[in-house]
Amino acid sequence: MRLAVIPGDGIGPEVVAEGLKVLRAVAPDVETTPYDLGASRWQRTGELLPEPVLDELRGHDAILLGAIGDPSVPPGILERGLLLRLRFELDHHVNLRPARLFDGVASPLADPGRIDMLCVREGTEGPYVGNGGVLRRDTPQEVATEVSLNTAFGVERVVRYAFERALARPRRHLTLIHKTNVLTHAGSLWSRTVEEVSAEFPEVAVAYQHVDAASMFFVTDPGRFDVLVTDNLFGDIVTDLAAAVTGGIGLAASGNLDASGTNPSMFEPVHGSAPDIAGTGVADPTATVLSVALLLDHLGRGDHARKVDAAVAFDLSTRDPRAPVRTAEVGDRLAALAGG
Amino acid sequence: MRLAVIPGDGIGPEVVAEGLKVLRAVAPDVETTPYDLGASRWQRTGELLPEPVLDELRGHDAILLGAIGDPSVPPGILERGLLLRLRFELDHHVNLRPARLFDGVASPLADPGRIDMLCVREGTEGPYVGNGGVLRRDTPQEVATEVSLNTAFGVERVVRYAFERALARPRRHLTLIHKTNVLTHAGSLWSRTVEEVSAEFPEVAVAYQHVDAASMFFVTDPGRFDVLVTDNLFGDIVTDLAAAVTGGIGLAASGNLDASGTNPSMFEPVHGSAPDIAGTGVADPTATVLSVALLLDHLGRGDHARKVDAAVAFDLSTRDPRAPVRTAEVGDRLAALAGG
Ligand SMILES: CC(C)[C@H](C(=O)O)[C@@H](O)C(=O)O
Ligand SMILES: CC(C)[C@H](C(=O)O)[C@@H](O)C(=O)O
Numbered sequence: 001m002r003l004a005v006i007p008g009d010g011i012g013p014e015v016v017a018e019g020l021k022v023l024r025a026v027a028p029d030v031e032t033t034p035y036d037l038g039a040s041r042w043q044r045t046g047e048l049l050p051e052p053v054l055d056e057l058r059g060h061d062a063i064l065l066g067a068i069g070d071p072s073v074p075p076g077i078l079e080r081g082l083l084l085r086l087r088f089e090l091d092h093h094v095n096l097r098p099a100r101l102f103d104g105v106a107s108p109l110a111d112p113g114r115i116d117m118l119c120v121r122e123g124t125e126g127p128y129v130g131n132g133g134v135l136r137r138d139t140p141q142e143v144a145t146e147v148s149l150n151t152a153f154g155v156e157r158v159v160r161y162a163f164e165r166a167l168a169r170p171r172r173h174l175t176l177i178h179k180t181n182v183l184t185h186a187g188s189l190w191s192r193t194v195e196e197v198s199a200e201f202p203e204v205a206v207a208y209q210h211v212d213a214a215s216m217f218f219v220t221d222p223g224r225f226d227v228l229v230t231d232n233l234f235g236d237i238v239t240d241l242a243a244a245v246t247g248g249i250g251l252a253a254s255g256n257l258d259a260s261g262t263n264p265s266m267f268e269p270v271h272g273s274a275p276d277i278a279g280t281g282v283a284d285p286t287a288t289v290l291s292v293a294l295l296l297d298h299l300g301r302g303d304h305a306r307k308v309d310a311a312v313a314f315d316l317s318t319r320d321p322r323a324p325v326r327t328a329e330v331g332d333r334l335a336a337l338a339g340g
Numbered sequence: 341m342r343l344a345v346i347p348g349d350g351i352g353p354e355v356v357a358e359g360l361k362v363l364r365a366v367a368p369d370v371e372t373t374p375y376d377l378g379a380s381r382w383q384r385t386g387e388l389l390p391e392p393v394l395d396e397l398r399g400h401d402a403i404l405l406g407a408i409g410d411p412s413v414p415p416g417i418l419e420r421g422l423l424l425r426l427r428f429e430l431d432h433h434v435n436l437r438p439a440r441l442f443d444g445v446a447s448p449l450a451d452p453g454r455i456d457m458l459c460v461r462e463g464t465e466g467p468y469v470g471n472g473g474v475l476r477r478d479t480p481q482e483v484a485t486e487v488s489l490n491t492a493f494g495v496e497r498v499v500r501y502a503f504e505r506a507l508a509r510p511r512r513h514l515t516l517i518h519k520t521n522v523l524t525h526a527g528s529l530w531s532r533t534v535e536e537v538s539a540e541f542p543e544v545a546v547a548y549q550h551v552d553a554a555s556m557f558f559v560t561d562p563g564r565f566d567v568l569v570t571d572n573l574f575g576d577i578v579t580d581l582a583a584a585v586t587g588g589i590g591l592a593a594s595g596n597l598d599a600s601g602t603n604p605s606m607f608e609p610v611h612g613s614a615p616d617i618a619g620t621g622v623a624d625p626t627a628t629v630l631s632v633a634l635l636l637d638h639l640g641r642g643d644h645a646r647k648v649d650a651a652v653a654f655d656l657s658t659r660d661p662r663a664p665v666r667t668a669e670v671g672d673r674l675a676a677l678a679g680g
Binding site: 075076079080084106107108109110111127128130132133134136138139140141142143144145146147148149150151152153156179180181182183184185186187188189192211212213215216218219220233236237239240241243244245248249 | 415416419420424446447448449450451467468470472473474476478479480481482483484485486487488489490491492493496519520521522523524525526527528529532551552553555556558559560573576577579580581583584585588589
């Protein structure tokens with residue numbers, strides 16, 4: 001297994017080190033190549049994602065990314081120039097984000113119930129395409145636009161992926177989240193696609209929620225969701241909500257998948273670079289470790305993935321919630337549990 | 341006070357009746373004219389908002405709306421053709437949605453703390469403008485677009501309104517919610533506008549949150565928010581989140597304001613027509629009554645508004661949360677309290 005590693009900024013390198021520790025405990029055959037990308041490279045050289053680096057990344061089986069971002073960089077530079085560029089160049093059309101409330105983890109909800117959902121967020125279209133502009137900047141007549149682009153090709157492949165995942169789960173339930181009553185053009189494409197693809201998956205029950213109503217249900221009744229499918233922007237919001245009600249982004253894993261297998265998929269914790277705690281050894285690496293489990297599963301090593309998941313589940317159920325997190329200790333424990 | 345009343349569909353007429361009961365208890369001089377608009381008129385006549393009706397509505401001091409919508413009408417027809425058309429034609433650029441956790445109301449959060457925020461959502465721009473289309477419909481080459489339009493004129497007036505409201509509140513804090521790191525064009529206009537207008541309001545502290553992070557804070561720390569300002573689509577989502585954590589849309593009031601006073605403003609509960617319980621007398625009219633308070637405040641009758649608010653606060657703090665709601669009884673109690 002040839003793995004490209006982008007530790008990135010802030011706590012990124014710290015959590016990635018623990019992720020690799022756990023990965024090596026279950027898969028000693030992994031070969032890693034580190035790539036220096038992120039805020040500090042941009043500060044030093046002005047480079048975000050040089051073409052030769054992108055080509056090298058393409059030669060790997062998968063990518064593990066820590067976190068990108070630093071307050072010294074203006075908003076949009078690293079996001080558009082590096083993070084989103086990776087997702088778009090590598091055709092990461094499935095942004096996969098499981099959200100499960102593990103035993104022993106406190107939810108901010110008074111009565112969370114059982115939460116175990118899988119968010120399938122589109123990753124290469126929608127309002128994230130960067131299509132838009134500014135006219136008459138800095139005048140009272142300024143106009144700024146953002147265009148959401150949605151294609152049958154792009155919507156169909158992510159919807160089909162979501163149905164496949166739903167079919168493989170016990171509840172076999174899929175919810176489309178959109179805003180079809182206002183965004184009637186894109187909404188119609190998404191609804192029609194779900195309806196069409198559903199004919200091939202008669203075992204999967206289908207529901208629809210407007211994004212505003214769905215957001216409320218994340219707070220009042222998250223247990224109703226099994227698999228979700230939604231566009232890039234709505235997915236950004238609802239996956240953070242799903243993370244919030246299952247214990248926070250300290251535990252939220254994600255995979256950016258090219259489900260066709262043409263390009264390497266990329267796995268990253270949902271949290272950011274947390275510059276305020278960088279270097280202090282208190283970042284929780286659990287989200288990175290869970291991202292490693294997604295990586296293993298994606299590369300056909302389901303057995304290894306389940307070992308890592310089980311290690312996390314056991315560790316969370318036995319952690320003292322008041323004890324401070326020590327990044328390396330958590331990694332050591334999880335590696336021992338997963339490899340043992 | 342000349343008030344146009346649009347009871348609408350489902351539970352709309354029931355909750356509006358109670359809202360008017362309370363309104364009359366504090367302001368006996370109100371003259372009301374009912375307008376039959378909504379699903380049933382559309383079913384009967386195909387009409388949504390005939391031009392002469394719109395003209396008549398313009399002649400009123402304000403509009404009170406119950407709820408619009410019925411499952412028999414395809415998505416988008418009533419929303420775009422009636423609800424949003426009213427907001428756009430009457431230039432309701434401020435969509436005002438307070439969210440306060442009243443004593444005695446259960447929040448779904450384990451530790452809600454004190455929540456008292458005022459969401460100022462833009463109402464006439466953004467992705468709600470209906471600009472977009474579908475190319476090659478029902479083919480594998482279909483493309484669907486949605487364009488978010490943002491103007492300096494439109495952003496500036498709602499941002500200014502939000503600063504004015506923030507200045508009048510004890511905490512004097514304003515949070516801009518957007519996604520400036522991805523929607524860089526619109527995000528830049530919103531950020532620059534907030535920065536510019538803030539120079540005129542040195543007493544107001546300003547914060548910024550990406551919409552995904554903000555959504556998490558609604559769950560983990562809603563007490564941090566005082567006044568919020570955001571675009572039409574983000575506002576749709578976060579105001580429902582704000583409602584969810586303060587007891588649900590059964591309590592969420594809203595005002596669609598033309599802050600310039602040129603057109604009548606419109607007041608409506610945030611909830612929908614709830615056809616499943618229509619006619620059974622169990623809909624909670626409290627959101628409509630709180631919308632009446634916003635209406636009174638907007639028309640310069642702050643004293644009356646405070647009476648209605650106080651009646652609701654008292655009633656909620658003494659309600660038995662397990663007792664079933666009876667629409668007319670709640671209205672009777674609130675009218676007696678507010679008018680007494
Ligand atoms: C950093 C940002 C560009 C990114 C996104 O919006 O997708 C992040 O919020 C995420 O969810 O991975
Ligand atoms: C019904 C719908 C068009 C409307 C909106 O999206 O604005 C509603 O959700 C609201 O928040 O008032």
